[in-house]
Amino acid sequence: MQLFHAGPSPYVRKVMAVLEIAGKTGDVALIDGATAPSAPNPAVVAANPIGKIPCLVREDGPALYDSRVITRYLDAKYGTGLYPSGDAIWTTLTLEAHADGMLDAALLCVYEVRMREEARRSAEWVSGQRAKIGRGLDALEARWLAHLAGPLDMGTVAVGCALGYLDFRLEMGGWGDWRDGRPGLAAWGAKFAEQPWMRATNP
Ligand SMILES: N[C@@H](CCC(=O)N[C@@H](CS)C(=O)NCC(=O)O)C(=O)O
Structure with a gap:
């Protein structure tokens, strides 16, 4: 998997924290995703038309965004238990x-x-x-x-x-x-x- 990433982004940080908790940072290649509304990064836009990061590019399915979808996907994939069941x-x-x-x-x-x-x-x-x-x-x-x-x-x-x-x-x-x-x-x-x-x- 590839993650459009930027160090200062707090939304990217959420995703990276989940990968750290899961012990799976090695499963994801980080791609520079620096972008801004006034100067959208074409590679980011190609994967996420909204032009925002984080965006997770998968081999076996469409790209995922935004951070809440990605963190939930990673939780389901790795069983981190960060999203409890029931009420x-x-x-x-x-x-x-x-x-x-x-x-x-x-x-x-x-x-x-x-x-x-x-x-x-x-x-x-x-x-x-x-x-x-x-x-x-x-x-x-x-x-x-x-x-x-x-x-x-x-x-x-x-x-x-x-x-x-x-x-x-x-x-x-x-x-x-x-x-x-x-x-x-x-x-x-x-x-x-x-x-x-x-x-x-x-x-
Ligand atoms: N709701 C989004 C917000 C993501 C977001 O705003 N990311 C910023 C970087 S911190 C961004 O990509 N900004 C570029 C833009 O708004 O065009 C999420 O949770 O992923």
Whole structure:
């Protein structure tokens, strides 16, 4: 299999973390997939018309995207147990969507800085995206700490990747330190960042 990849991408990181957890990084060749809405990478677009990474190219089937489809595929292929059976799946999928929603807002803040000259940027729009991140973090602190401390699942991995991205792009994103006023999440995040699959995928 081949994975369109870029080191800084938090969505790619989710996929790489699952491969690390499965012990199967050797099954996937990484291809440089650096791309942007204003300068789409033709090789990425050929595999994923939406032009986004990660995108997993398989020998025995069509290319897979987006990150949530790929992580679920890898879980089914390798039996990582990151997507539980029964009713618990809905909690896991919601937490993964929650973390990805924070990432979507963070990426839009970063793109606003990278793709638009200062005079054309919208302060209201950026502040709306930052507010989404803030509400997402507050909900993690208020409602999800018990889940995060429980058995590892894909929602938890996605939260770890989202927090890592908030650190990685702190300066450009301008959203402030996610630890401020969230002691429970800060303590959990510090411990989770030391897990081998998080260390191995740190951008
Ligand atoms: N929902 C997608 C988001 C992927 C995404 O936005 N990836 C960024 C890189 S971090 C990208 O490919 N951006 C290029 C673009 O938006 O055209 C996923 O979960 O895979």
